[in-house]
Amino acid sequence: MTTPDLRDLAELAEEVGRRAAALLLDGLDRERTSVRTKSSGTDMVTEIDRASEQLIVEALLAERPDDGILGEEGSSRLGTSGIRWVIDPLDGTTNYLYRHPGFSVSIAAERIGPPVVDDGVQRGELLVGVVIDPLLDDVFRAAQGLGSTRNGRPISCSTVTDLGQALLATGFSYDPDRRARQAGVIAGMIDRVRDIRRVGSAALDLCSVACGRVDLYAELGLAPWDMAAGSLIAREAGAVVQNLHGGPPSSLSVVAAPPALMEALVGELLAAGADRI
Numbered sequence: 001m002t003t004p005d006l007r008d009l010a011e012l013a014e015e016v017g018r019r020a021a022a023l024l025l026d027g028l029d030r031e032r033t034s035v036r037t038k039s040s041g042t043d044m045v046t047e048i049d050r051a052s053e054q055l056i057v058e059a060l061l062a063e064r065p066d067d068g069i070l071g072e073e074g075s076s077r078l079g080t081s082g083i084r085w086v087i088d089p090l091d092g093t094t095n096y097l098y099r100h101p102g103f104s105v106s107i108a109a110e111r112i113g114p115p116v117v118d119d120g121v122q123r124g125e126l127l128v129g130v131v132i133d134p135l136l137d138d139v140f141r142a143a144q145g146l147g148s149t150r151n152g153r154p155i156s157c158s159t160v161t162d163l164g165q166a167l168l169a170t171g172f173s174y175d176p177d178r179r180a181r182q183a184g185v186i187a188g189m190i191d192r193v194r195d196i197r198r199v200g201s202a203a204l205d206l207c208s209v210a211c212g213r214v215d216l217y218a219e220l221g222l223a224p225w226d227m228a229a230g231s232l233i234a235r236e237a238g239a240v241v242q243n244l245h246g247g248p249p250s251s252l253s254v255v256a257a258p259p260a261l262m263e264a265l266v267g268e269l270l271a272a273g274a275d276r277i
Helices: 006-027 047-063 093-097 176-189 202-211 224-236 259-271
Strands: 035-037 044-046 068-071 083-091 104-111 125-133 138-143 148-150 167-170 195-197 216-219 240-242 254-257
Touching: 006 047, 006 083, 006 104, 006 125, 006 138, 044 047, 044 093, 047 068, 047 083, 047 104, 068 224, 083 093, 083 202, 083 224, 104 202, 104 224, 125 202, 125 224, 138 202, 138 224, 148 202, 148 224, 167 176, 167 202, 176 259, 202 216, 202 224, 202 254, 216 259, 224 240, 224 254, 240 259, 254 259
Parallel strands: 068 083, 167 195, 167 216
Antiparallel strands: 035 044, 083 104, 104 125, 125 138, 138 148, 216 254, 240 254
């Protein structure tokens, strides 16, 4: 199977993502007619999540009917083209419900590969990624080997080389017990970095690394759709994106940092017990 033109895939992802972002903005101040929980009482999904995913899936398949789909709200198909779209139709649902900044649309395309050992999820080679922040009207975009942009302008990660001068972004699990353990790790990091930020959208955190809005990012327990597009955007902006043990980012752990800070960041995270959560 041949890989389609990456710019064409990125254009499609951005066009569809903009439509989904407009849908989110249109629904932001409407009364919620359906809110339910998924994995825990704090892991919420709304009718807007589902409507956004339906819009994205239908639009992508209208242009590329042979592609596969993996979406947070249950959309899944294998496809026959060798390309799969990984979709988070609303990353930061809690922020959205509270009308708080920090939610996004995330769309990635990957060349599909074999299942990954740690979680059994079939993932592949990331080809393009688009993350849109509807409130800030920011469009982050990357294609493999072509760099990353924010609103059409090239971006690059931080050049900070001192961990003590670095701003760290993170997130927490929806499971109360695991969240408490993660907070313990962050408590162990608080005096090792300049400060810590918790936005509530993993996709935006990774894009913040890409554009230098934060220096570092670390989180445990993400799903593929949380990190697919943002990981590529950060990597194409010059950041290293990996797990705690140097392999590809996975559901176990995702760490993003400038090359000069990765070793120090991982060392401090491991010393704080991040690999025991």
